Amino acid sequence: MLRLTISVKNLKEIADLLNTVVTEAKFKIDANGISVIAVDPAHVAMISISVPKEVFSEFQTDGEEEIALDVERLKSVIRLANSSDLVSLAKEKEKLKFEINNIVKSISLLDNSTVTTPRIPQINSEFYVVLGKTELERGLKAAEDVSDSIKFSLSSEDFRARSMSDSEESEMILTKDMIKELQCSTPIKSSYPLEYLLKLVKSLASSDELKLSFKDDYPLTIEFSFGQGKTNPNAIKGSFLLAPRMEQ
């Protein structure tokens, strides 16, 4: 029997994050918790999230199982609740039953075979920067009306996020002392689609710090964590991969 209880706030954040790339997702549940990986139809972005069992106030499962869900349906159920509420989920045959306060609602599960789980790729970049989410968000918003892509560059001295169009320009510069951590021995740069980054940052309601790793014209990895005690090993952890935007 599968029965889970989690805070609405956490579940909402998970659903919003998944929704930045997909409308359907398959969750893997085992004795350690829940994990999910999804890639958007254009293969531009991938997100993976793992939720350790400690995050749940109730976690009952009989070994390993997978459930596939329509993320939009999940979000519509969550909308019935307040973020301070708890939600209990139970699998009943081909349905997932939600209990939120005095509301009971079931949504149908999708056939597992219709939702594919992408493989986790080998993406390694040794250079990274750890920054506050609000800072990154500010840099992205500054670029939003300039272009649909943003160029990140990293050196041993600073991190820059720059957008350009024929007539306009926007740049955010964060020097070493304004950054939590920085690891970079030779300057690197790469451009990314702004739309995906904005959606991601908007969905990351309760993360404070983001670790961005990349190299020249290479996929960007953004690692984040959230949930009760973000620094604690039992926080919800995730990573977001984004294909570089090659300039014409």
Added chain:
Amino acid sequence: MQMKAKMKIPASLCLKCRGTKMLCGLSYCPISVKQMIQPNLTRITGGNLEGSSPPSVFVGRYGYPKVKMYPTTPPVHGDTSPYEDSRGWLGVPIENFLSMRLSMIRGGIDVTVAKAADPDRLFQEIQLMALSEKSVEVEMILDGSISGKDVILDEHTPPMGPSAPLKGFKVDYSSPGLHVEKVFSDTDLKATDAMDYLYSNGQDVSRISKILSVGALGDRKARKAVPTRWSITAVDKNLSDDLVEKIKDNRQIDKFLAYVRVTSGNLFMAVLTPTNWIYEWGESWFPGSTWNQWGDNAHVMIDSEGYYGRKEYPDIGGCYYSTRLAVAEKFSNLGRTGGAITWREIYPGWNLPVGVWYVRENMRALFEQKPQEFDTLDEALNFLSGYMRVPLSKWVEKSYVVPTQKYNNLDRFFSL
């Protein structure tokens, strides 16, 4: 014969319209179709049917591998090739097309598909009939009366008239012509190679699929009858697979080429892109059209493939490959390569399935037009949006090609 409409049409409307103004909102006039078919069908007397078959043979799919095979003829004499050649059907009013196809009467026999490798006399006669290049005189003795309920209206195969079990059969088959003769008698040639050979020697999909469906292609021992519905998609897929591989070596087109074609009840659109091969086919069925009788909204569905193609059969069905063939033919004719976004909107009056030929021929006609050229994808899409009834954002949201081309993707770094 009854043509079932999903709505009641008030008589007063028909009186005002008389088949000319389409006041009922349908894309064809059910009354005209009925009147056109009636005289043909009343010509059949006693269970005896004579006619010139284009030639035409229909193979059912129910009960596979034990299926029904139907030699088919209209009860008219002379050159009936327009009844069977899908390339000409767009030039015919839909009522005339329906009345032609629905007067194609089928006499059915039971066959096991593998019997094509070692056919009995009747099966062999039907094969030879199907191979004939020109219309052939046939005489069929049908068991009992034909039933008008038994007509075929299918999303994949062209419409077909009613059927009855076949008791007696006489055919005056004619020469299959040089190329068909060659592939029929070459029992070592693989079916896929035979299809490519016929196509490169000027035979069209409707004839190749007919020859494939009677089990006349391929390695002698492996020859099998193929249900008509599957044979059409098999040919569209196989021919387009071959062409797509060939065009990949060509130079890319230089600009975004946008095409629009408006037909009764349908809008066909395409953007060819100056990129590597990438392809998508999308359909949006409005409420009241064939496949969306009860919905409230126009529903957008898209299937797609990247540079290396796809492994699974697309959910969207055979039109995916019919259009893919039209796209590959276009690039092949241009001597260039590129990607393609192909979309179709289907409006409420279009509520009769006529077969994938309709999509293939409309897409071919679309690509014969002069395109509008643009420097960016957004400009090309904006141009198309002027014709659309579905908001562009709804198409783009489901699109695979649009975001991939805008943002590049992860496929270059690892395989998903």
